[in-house]
Amino acid sequence: MTKKQISTQCIEFLFRAKTPFHAVATMVAELKNAGFYELQEADAWKLKNNGKYFVTRGDSSLIAFSIGKQKATEPGIHLVGAHTDSPCLKVKDQPEKFSHGYLTLAVEPYGGIILSTWFDRDLSLAGKAAYLDKDGNLFSALVDFEQAIGVVPNLAIHLNPKVNDSGIINKQTDLPVLVDQVSDKKSRFRDLLKKQLQKQYPKQTIKEVLDFELSFYDCQKPAKVGLQQQFICGQRLDNLLSCFAGMKALIDHNSSKTCLLVCNDHEEVGSSSTTGAAGTFLSSVLERICGSRETYNRAMSRSLLVSVDNAHGIHPNYQTKHDENHRPILNQGPVIKINANQRYATNSSTSSFFKMVCQSAKVPVQSYINRSDMGCGTTIGPITSTTLGVDTLDIGVPTFAMHSIRETCGADDIWYLYKALKTMFETNRNC
Numbered sequence: 001m002t003k004k005q006i007s008t009q010c011i012e013f014l015f016r017a018k019t020p021f022h023a024v025a026t027m028v029a030e031l032k033n034a035g036f037y038e039l040q041e042a043d044a045w046k047l048k049n050n051g052k053y054f055v056t057r058g059d060s061s062l063i064a065f066s067i068g069k070q071k072a073t074e075p076g077i078h079l080v081g082a083h084t085d086s087p088c089l090k091v092k093d094q095p096e097k098f099s100h101g102y103l104t105l106a107v108e109p110y111g112g113i114i115l116s117t118w119f120d121r122d123l124s125l126a127g128k129a130a131y132l133d134k135d136g137n138l139f140s141a142l143v144d145f146e147q148a149i150g151v152v153p154n155l156a157i158h159l160n161p162k163v164n165d166s167g168i169i170n171k172q173t174d175l176p177v178l179v180d181q182v183s184d185k186k187s188r189f190r191d192l193l194k195k196q197l198q199k200q201y202p203k204q205t206i207k208e209v210l211d212f213e214l215s216f217y218d219c220q221k222p223a224k225v226g227l228q229q230q231f232i233c234g235q236r237l238d239n240l241l242s243c244f245a246g247m248k249a250l251i252d253h254n255s256s257k258t259c260l261l262v263c264n265d266h267e268e269v270g271s272s273s274t275t276g277a278a279g280t281f282l283s284s285v286l287e288r289i290c291g292s293r294e295t296y297n298r299a300m301s302r303s304l305l306v307s308v309d310n311a312h313g314i315h316p317n318y319q320t321k322h323d324e325n326h327r328p329i330l331n332q333g334p335v336i337k338i339n340a341n342q343r344y345a346t347n348s349s350t351s352s353f354f355k356m357v358c359q360s361a362k363v364p365v366q367s368y369i370n371r372s373d374m375g376c377g378t379t380i381g382p383i384t385s386t387t388l389g390v391d392t393l394d395i396g397v398p399t400f401a402m403h404s405i406r407e408t409c410g411a412d413d414i415w416y417l418y419k420a421l422k423t424m425f426e427t428n429r430n431c
Contacts, residue, residue: 001252003415007224007232010414013244014222014234018126019215020060020084020265021142023240027247027263028056031064034251045288055285058265059128059140060084061275063285064250065260072290075257075428076302079390080249080421081277081380082242082309083267086235087111087403088215089118089175091125091189097176098185104176105150105189110215111268115169117405118216122148123177127214129193134205141204143212145196148219150177177216218405230331230411237399237407239267242308245414249421258289259425267309267380277380283387297389304353304429305392306421307345307381310409311335311368313398326369328398331410333364334417337379337394345381345392353429354393354420361423363416366398395420 017023031054032038039045039055047053047067054064061084068075089107097104109115126144133139152175157163169175180187190209197206222234246261253259262285266276273279290296311334314327328335336351337344351367358365370376385392397417400408 001248001418003412006248006418007411007414009248010241010244011222011224011232011234014236014240017084017236017240017243018124018144018217019128021128021213022126022144023084023243024056024060024062024263025142027062027064027243028054030247031251036064041284047289057281058275060265061281062263063260063282064247065258065285065289066250066253066255067289068255068257068259070256070258072258072299073295073302076299076304077258077260077286077289078255078425078429079260079262079303079305080246080424081262081264081305081307081384082246083239083265083277083380084243084263085111085265085268086238086240087113087268088217089113089177091212091214091216093211095189096187098182101181101183102178103180103182103187104178106176107216109171109175112403114401114404115171115175116167117401118175119152119154121151121405122219123150123152123216124148124219125150125214125216127212129197129209129212129214131194131197131209132207134207136207138210139204141197141201143193143196143200143214150179150216152177220406224411225408231408232411232414233406233408235405235407237409238310238402239308241310241397241409241414242417245417246308246421248418249425253422253425255426257425257428260286260289264380271380271383277383278387282384286388300388300390302429303390304350305381305384305388305390306354306424307379307384307392307394308417308421309379309381309394309396310399310402310407311337311396312402313400313409315400321371321374323369323371326367328366328368330398330400330408331412332398333358333366333413334395334420335398336365336367337396338367338369339376341376342382343376343378344394345379345385346394347391350391350393354395354424357424357427358420360427361419363420363423365420
């Protein structure tokens with residue numbers, strides 16, 4: 001795996017992974033191709049040494065792991081955690097809005113979204129839908145319209161002369177997505193969705209769409225930018241970039257210990273769900289890997305979780321938004337994230353181990369602490385460490401415009417993150 005290959009593959013991954021459901025489906029395909037065996041939570045598991053496995057929950061969260069030769073109680077388990085969801089516009093249950101011959105779809109903002117960046121973009125729609133077939137059987141399937149079907153038009157500056165001063169956006173009235181021009185008010189979104197499902201699955205007879213979980217996404221593909229092509233701009237870098245790097249590191253590592261990747265849904269809204277980090281997914285899988293509660297508790301005491309979620313790179317136009325001694329630079333390596341109030345779960349033991357790992361991997365490493373007079377975001381790190389009782393480290397790739405429809409990171413940092421995580425999987429931790 002070369003630096004150029006991994007950045008190119010990451011761009012393709014980001015483009016395919018348009019929703020948490022599509023992210024998991026994309027990872028499943030790659031894991032199967034790498035020899036990982038799919039497990040079902042409802043089945044009895046018979047895990048073997050050197051075995052490679054994965055399991056999903058709710059189609060939007062995934063855990064993949066490799067069983068090592070060593071017992072989990074000896075070196076512990078090395079875990080990488082990330083999340084599959086990103087801020088977006090989700091379609092409401094009854095979304096149809098008609099005005100002056102236009103059909104718009106009502107949406108609900110998901111997560112801490114920068115709303116202004118969603119205006120005047122070519123938008124498409126993807127997610128999951130549940131439907132009845134001709135025999136009355138209930139199924140669910142992934143949906144992706146794959147082409148621009150909507151736009152949120154800005155109001156002309158002549159009609160909104162203070163737009164550059166206030167920039168206030170009403171989430172209820174300003175965000176409905178324009179999708180059609182109609183002569184009557186009979187158009188129903190579920191009928192449009194039924195046609196799309198029938199198009200995607202021509203061998204299936206779709207009688208009725210019952211429900212859906214759909215979100216709009218930016219049609220523009222992620223791309224390298226900059227005079228030296230040193231940056232990557234695209235949607236969902238936070239946090240699918242981390243999912244991608246963690247998956248590649250797990251597939252490529254050469255370790256005798258048990259290693260695991262968990263990619264949870266719903267981090268952007270607090271993680272409190274069956275598929276979120278505050279749920280039971282990871283703890284139940286770990287206990288089944290260990291075989292008993294006693295072995296699980298012993299293994300966790302020696303284990304390490306690296307929570308990987310994007311970090312705030314120092315913006316050249318907004319330098320004062322950072323602490324003067326903690327200003328991560330793009331393309332200069334992953335960032336150790338620290339917070340005295342435990343918004344990040346890093347401690348001196350876990351951070352020093354990661355610095356040692358980066359030295360071994362010949363990867364530069366940086367650190368980030370928020371300005372003391374500004375609020376701090378959080379990750380799955382504190383939630384998971386609390387749930388499992390496992391030593392945890394929070395890191396991430398430095399990023400601009402986090403939660404924008406198009407975020408920016410350094411192309412080299414994907415390579416650095418992959419190398420650091422792969423080396424972490426292969427390194428024993430003695431303190």
